[in-house]
Amino acid sequence: MSDTVDDWRALISEASKVQKKINRVPNARVKSIPLREEARGLGQSFFQNLHLGLIGAGLEEEAQLLSDEFETLIRLAEAESAKSKYAAAFRVLREISPDVVAKLERDRGRSVKVEVGITNEDQRIIETLEGLVPSAALSFRQAVADLADDDRVSFRGPALELREAFRETLDHLAPDADVEASDGYKREPDRKGPTMKQKVRFIRKARGESKSSGVVPEQTALTIDELVGSLFRAVYDRSSVAAHVGTERKAVLQIKRYIVAILHEILEI
Incomplete structure (x- = not known):
């Protein structure tokens, strides 16, 4: 720290x-x-x-x-x-x-508190994804296992696995073509298709949920994308990656918390 x-x-x-x-x-x-x-x-x-x-x-x-x-x-x-x-x-x-x-x-000198293994909350997500998007379930399970590995020297892999699990789930529930054909859709600058935030909005709208109640989950989707990107930029900009392994692990755990929270909502677990 x-x-x-x-x-x-x-x-x-x-x-x-x-x-x-x-x-x-x-x-x-x-x-x-x-x-x-x-x-x-x-x-x-x-x-x-x-x-x-x-x-x-x-x-x-x-x-x-x-x-x-x-x-x-x-x-x-x-x-x-x-x-x-x-x-x-x-x-x-x-x-x-x-x-x-x-x-x-x-926080100097404090050890990193790691959420070791698969929690009951994680297990519910994995079981739900196995019946919906099996590949997303595998990515999520792999990320959880990697985060519990004390011998890892980099946690970029689990960050990508988590984002991939989230992305595949959104793609299943909100296909690009359906989102692009929905009322009010407008492609954001420099993007080739719908963003994660737009997909979450589409899912909630399809369920008849109010626009005002969707601010937090939509912003969470945006935050996930930004955090993963920030993680990789930070790693490439650092002169000593090893000195930042603890911070990197904490950051990926935070990404996991965001993803768990939003998957619980969009999967209606």
């Missing part, structure tokens, strides 16, 4: 430097392209190097708040945005930073 807290301190220190540069801008808007690129770099660094580690450390709420603010920095950097908007984002980062550091420091 020391790597995560040190990385966070380095990022917040860099954010402070960028903030001071923006404060010195004589105009009401930030026009300098190099300075805007520095602000954008802060957001990119967070999502590539820290987002996953915070979630793996159990700081889901803080990770979401920080995601919003770093996403704001990236968005502001796209145009000549007002200094006041940057100031608001940096203020939130300053306010939340002490809590992030305190919680990460508290």
Whole structure:
């Protein structure tokens, strides 16, 4: 966990430097392209190097708040945005930073609590999938077994198995052609077909469930996709993967929790 807290301190220190540069801008808007690129770099660094580690450390709420603010920095950097908007984002980062550091420091030296073996909840999902999408059941079972393996030096495999189990289940319950033919469907930019979020929305709509009650499961589907992508980006960006194995394992366990929760809902277990 020391790597995560040190990385966070380095990022917040860099954010402070960028903030001071923006404060010195004589105009009401930030026009300098190099300075805007520095602000954008802060957001990119967070999502590539820290987002996953915070979630793996159990700081889901803080990770979401920080995601919003770093996403704001990236968005502001796209145009000549007002200094006041940057100031608001940096203020939130300053306010939340002490809590992030305190919680990460508290977690130093703690062992990773692993959910060993197949729980009763896992077994219900596997049995349901075996009768619905057998290949998804196999992927889910393999992921659970891999997560319990203390000798693994990488947990990217179980992350992919979990996402594949989820994807195959969604494809079975919400085929691309059916989703694309549904009322209100609109393909998202740079996507070749429906997203996981759109498939979850289709399943819930087909069951007559209200749109407002679907916000959480739809967002969970989006979060799963983002977390798996974040996991792989973080691994490729790290100079020492071995030092992050514990954090990586925690992060995949969090992905599993999200997937278990949403499979329980869409499979109506």
